[in-house]
Amino acid sequence: FGAYFGLAASYMLTPKAAHQAAHNASSYHSDMFAMIGTLFLWMFWPSFNGALAADSAQQRTVVNTVLSLTGSCISAFVCSSIFRIDSKFNMVDIQNATLAGGVAIGTAANMVVYPGGAIGIGAVAGLLSVIGFCKIQPALEKKITLYDTCGVNNLHGMPGVFAACVGVVYILLGSNDSYKGEDNLSDVFSGRFDTNSDGTREMIRSASEHALANIGYLFSTLAISLIGGSFVGYLIKYVDPLESDFFSDEISYDVPKLETPYYFDTRGEIQRGYTVDNKLIGGHQQSRIMRNWRNTDGFLLEEASSHNQVRYCNLAPETRKPHVIESPDAPDCKSDLL
Numbered sequence: 570f571g572a573y574f575g576l577a578a579s580y581m582l583t584p585k586a587a588h589q590a591a592h593n594a595s596s597y598h599s600d601m602f603a604m605i606g607t608l609f610l611w612m613f614w615p616s617f618n619g620a621l622a623a624d625s626a627q628q629r630t631v632v633n634t635v636l637s638l639t640g641s642c643i644s645a646f647v648c649s650s651i652f653r654i655d656s657k658f659n660m661v662d663i664q665n666a667t668l669a670g671g672v673a674i675g676t677a678a679n680m681v682v683y684p685g686g687a688i689g690i691g692a693v694a695g696l697l698s699v700i701g702f703c704k705i706q707p708a709l710e711k712k713i714t715l716y717d718t719c720g721v722n723n724l725h726g727m728p729g730v731f732a733a734c735v736g737v738v739y740i741l742l743g744s745n746d747s748y749k750g751e752d753n754l755s756d757v758f759s760g761r762f763d764t765n766s767d768g769t770r771e772m773i774r775s776a777s778e779h780a781l782a783n784i785g786y787l788f789s790t791l792a793i794s795l796i797g798g799s800f801v802g803y804l805i806k807y808v809d810p811l812e813s814d815f816f817s818d819e820i821s822y823d824v825p826k827l828e829t830p831y832y833f834d835t836r837g838e839i840q841r842g843y844t845v846d847n848k849l850i851g852g853h854q855q856s857r858i859m860r861n862w863r864n865t866d867g868f869l870l871e872e873a874s875s876h877n878q879v880r881y882c883n884l885a886p887e888t889r890k891p892h893v894i895e896s897p898d899a900p901d902c903k904s905d906l907l
Contacts, residue, residue, distance in 0.1 A: 570790050572726035574798035580715045581802030582811065588714050592816035600660035607664045611638055614671035618678040626756060630678040633687045634671055637678075640691025641670030641698070648699035659702075665724040666698035672728040676736030676783075679757055681747050690735055694728045701727055718816065733787040740780045 587593075615638075619630035645666035646658060653659045670691025674682075682690065701723030709715040709722075717723070740758070748754040751770065755762045760782075761774045774782075818824050 570794045572721040572724075572729060572794075573791060574794040574801075575721055576715065576717060576726065577795045577798030578802030578805070579717065580713070581799050582806050583714055583716050583815075584811065585714060586812070587716070587815040588710075593716065593718065595661070597660065600664060603664055604660070607667060610668055610671075611642075614638060614668065618671065618675055622679045624756070625753070626679040629681070632684075633674055633678050633680075633682055636684055636687035637670035637674035637691035637694070638668070639670070640688035641673070641695035642667040642691075644692040644695030645669070645699060648696050652699055652703040661720065662699050662702055665702070665720050666695045669694035669698040669724055669728045672725055673732045673735060675729070676732045677739045680736075680739045680743065681757075682735075682739055686739075694731060697727050697731060698723045716816075730787065730791075733783065737780045737783050740783060741776050743776060 615631040615634040618634045619627045622630045645662055649658045649662035649666070650656045653662070673690050673694035674687060677690070702720060705727075706717055706720065706723060709717065743754060743758060745751050745754055748757065755770060758779060761772055761776070761779055762770050763773045764770055814820050
């Protein structure tokens with residue numbers, strides 16, 4: 570639901586001018602740090618799927634999820650090396666496709682899918698996710714200007730639809746023999762049975778009827794998410810349309826070109842401000858920009874942006890002589906700049 574709600578909203582929000590915008594890209598070091606999140610999600614995904622399961626079904630859910638994640642992890646590395654240039658791994662694929670198995674097993678996690686089935690489900694989900702990043706996402710951007718900056722279709726959308734299809738298959742395969750009795754079967758497929766007043770159990774829905782109901786839930790979820798996302802996206806576009814600075818955080822966030830080194834401000838005492846030609850300003854500058862920081866000890870630090878040169882100066886109040894702390898490529902720091 571969330572994936573296709575967001576995609577519909579993105580389609581409505583994105584103007585044609587945003588096509589092939591330069592900022593629509595990530596950096597390698599940012600992707601590397603994002604792997605920390607992937608590791609946490611990989612470890613805790615079994616608890617996501619198994620939180621609401623009970624008794625033996627919870628144990629089965631955890632095992633199935635771990636096996637499916639393992640399958641998608643292997644598939645992600647193999648497929649990334651196949652579909653990417655020079656047969657090298659791509660960090661975006663590794664971040665996301667390794668988790669696709671956890672999504673794909675979600676519907677059938679508490680069902681009897683057997684180890685081979687769980688690993689196979691994860692492997693197919695990993696393949697689907699990598700193909701999404703390599704082939705489908707670029708095609709959507711080029712053909713219909715649909716921008717999926719976080720790859721939600723590749724990790725949550727398509728694997729989620731695949732999970733619904735997997736659930737339908739295993740609903741049809743579920744039987745008293747595979748679940749070792751009607752008690753276990755009714756625990757997993759409670760919607761098929763009804764308990765009479767005398768405590769006896771009666772089947773009120775066949776496996777095929779149960780499967781058809783799940784297909785109906787899938788299409789109704791897709792319809793509600795696409796219609797709702799389109800409406801919300803159109804509403805936001807009408808209230809506050811985006812006309813420039815596409816894919817940039819600078820519209821809403823302070824994004825410094827260079828952050829203060831931690832050893833200058835270990836206790837968070839530096840007061841920040843922008844000056845251009847000795848005038849304090851708040852907007853973005855096209856000309857020379859100087860940023861001054863003054864800490865509680867009276868030291869003045871300068872960042873001067875001109876021709877991509879940055880200078881750090883430490884002006885001791887008692888000497889008033891500039892001292893270059895770090896700048897191998899910039900010219901000497903001049904006191905008359907401050």
